[in-house]
Amino acid sequence: MTIPIEPTEACAFALDRADPLAPFRDRFYLPPGTIYLDGNSLGPLSRDAEAALLQTLEDWKGRAIAGWFEGPRPWLGRAREIGALAAGMMGAAPDEVVHSATTTVNIHALAASFYRPEGRRVKILADALNFPTDLYALRGQLRLRGRSPERDLVLVPSDDGRTLDEERIAAMLTEEVALAWLPSVLYRSGQLLDMAYLTARAHEKGVLVGFDCSHSAGALPHALDSWGVDCAAWCSYKYLNGGPGASAFLYVNRRHFDREPLLAGWFGNRPETMFDMALDFEPAPDAGRWQISSPGVLGSSTLRGSLAMIEDAGIEAIRRKSLAMTAYLVALLDEYLAAPPYAFRVGSPREDARRGGHVAVERDEGAERVCEALIARGVVPDFRPPSVIRLCPSPLYGTFHEIWQTAGHLKAIVDGGEQRPGS
Numbered sequence: 001m002t003i004p005i006e007p008t009e010a011c012a013f014a015l016d017r018a019d020p021l022a023p024f025r026d027r028f029y030l031p032p033g034t035i036y037l038d039g040n041s042l043g044p045l046s047r048d049a050e051a052a053l054l055q056t057l058e059d060w061k062g063r064a065i066a067g068w069f070e071g072p073r074p075w076l077g078r079a080r081e082i083g084a085l086a087a088g089m090m091g092a093a094p095d096e097v098v099h100s101a102t103t104t105v106n107i108h109a110l111a112a113s114f115y116r117p118e119g120r121r122v123k124i125l126a127d128a129l130n131f132p133t134d135l136y137a138l139r140g141q142l143r144l145r146g147r148s149p150e151r152d153l154v155l156v157p158s159d160d161g162r163t164l165d166e167e168r169i170a171a172m173l174t175e176e177v178a179l180a181w182l183p184s185v186l187y188r189s190g191q192l193l194d195m196a197y198l199t200a201r202a203h204e205k206g207v208l209v210g211f212d213c214s215h216s217a218g219a220l221p222h223a224l225d226s227w228g229v230d231c232a233a234w235c236s237y238k239y240l241n242g243g244p245g246a247s248a249f250l251y252v253n254r255r256h257f258d259r260e261p262l263l264a265g266w267f268g269n270r271p272e273t274m275f276d277m278a279l280d281f282e283p284a285p286d287a288g289r290w291q292i293s294s295p296g297v298l299g300s301s302t303l304r305g306s307l308a309m310i311e312d313a314g315i316e317a318i319r320r321k322s323l324a325m326t327a328y329l330v331a332l333l334d335e336y337l338a339a340p341p342y343a344f345r346v347g348s349p350r351e352d353a354r355r356g357g358h359v360a361v362e363r364d365e366g367a368e369r370v371c372e373a374l375i376a377r378g379v380v381p382d383f384r385p386p387s388v389i390r391l392c393p394s395p396l397y398g399t400f401h402e403i404w405q406t407a408g409h410l411k412a413i414v415d416g417g418e419q420r421p422g423s
């Protein structure tokens with residue numbers, strides 16, 4: 001049974017009562033007395049993640065160096081083990097995903113292998129709304145190849161400063177582009193790009209395509225293999241709840257397993273021969289060859305717990321609830337908060353198929369002070385200058401009634417003039 005979304009408190013109660021994911025909330029530690037809407041920046045700790053980390057500490061205590069090779073889950077296999085746990089929700093095979101390094105390092109590692117300037121095909125296509133670190137990495141890779149970032153990094157512009165037009169991106173995939181590196185979900189507006197469409201258009205033009213899935217991994221299902229994406233990277237501390245700075249992920253489509261990992265390191269060697277300590281690098285036959293260093297065993301342990309929980313909840317069910325939550329929030333904004341003096345605007349796409357896991361709420365005046373007032377009232381949003389308040393209701397630990405309460409706080413903040421300078 002689906003409950004129609006209406007901008008009422010009764011609707012929130014009905015949705016919460018019917019919510020199959022409601023029991024997951026008790027598995028999280030949430031800051032006391034807060035409504036946590038910032039899981040797209042840092043997911044909170046779950047009991048599952050805590051238990052997995054404590055288990056690793058026990059293993060370290062009890063085994064010391066033997067922990068690499070012995071016990072139920074030797075650390076040596078950590079990168080592949082956690083990669084395999086994330087593969088299903090990303091629509092990839094277990095040997096195509098590896099848990100390694102951090103997002104920005106993985107972007108460097110992938111670009112080093114996938115950006116091969118040749119003949120006229122020398123450019124990298126990205127977009128003007130991209131997360132800054134991605135662009136920094138791409139510019140660095142261009143310089144390493146002796147190319148000019150000013151000339152060879154092409155950014156697809158945005159007409160409204162919020163969203164990208166997929167057809168425009170497609171039109172910019174020319175025979176001069178070697179690699180397109182794009183976001184799955186834009187970190188500000190929450191727009192979800194059509195990755196299947198973009199991959200197909202890129203391949204028609206002979207362009208390789210990679211996605212940064214940091215803002216979609218754990219929020220919605222992916223089909224990286226069936227879309228034919230060439231490579232991808234994503235972080236583990238947003239919707240995957242791995243904890244601050246936890247190691248990240250990379251995906252390489254198996255048709256590229258023979259590419260050379262140019263940011264090579266000893267953990268990318270074939271596992272069987274890595275301890276021969278030969279001076280010649282013998283890359284592993286799978287995505288594992290893009291590993292660089294010893295896995296951050298402590299910082300990846302949490303993910304064994306949190307990824308298993310997502311598996312348990314089911315990524316389809318997570319997406320269903322997430323869409324209902326953001327649709328409910330949008331309905332409340334439209335009904336109570338759009339007109340003056342409230343003047344909040346929805347900066348995210350309204351169509352389900354184009355919306356990721358958060359809603360960008362915009363206000364021309366005092367958006368930052370609205371955020372501060374929300375925090376003072378126990379609601380945790382985040383702010384992206386100059387005018388975007390990001391609200392991310394979580395399907396695993398959030399409730400519909402919290403969204404109702406948050407809308408009430410927004411209204412009360414403006415009613416009380418809390419967003420005015422000096423108030």
Ligand SMILES: *Cc1c(COP(=O)(O)O)cnc(C)c1O
Binds near residue numbers: 183
């Ligand atoms: C969060 C995020 C990152 C994070 O990069 P780190 O290297 O983990 O600091 C990178 N790109 C995007 C799009 C992100 O959302």
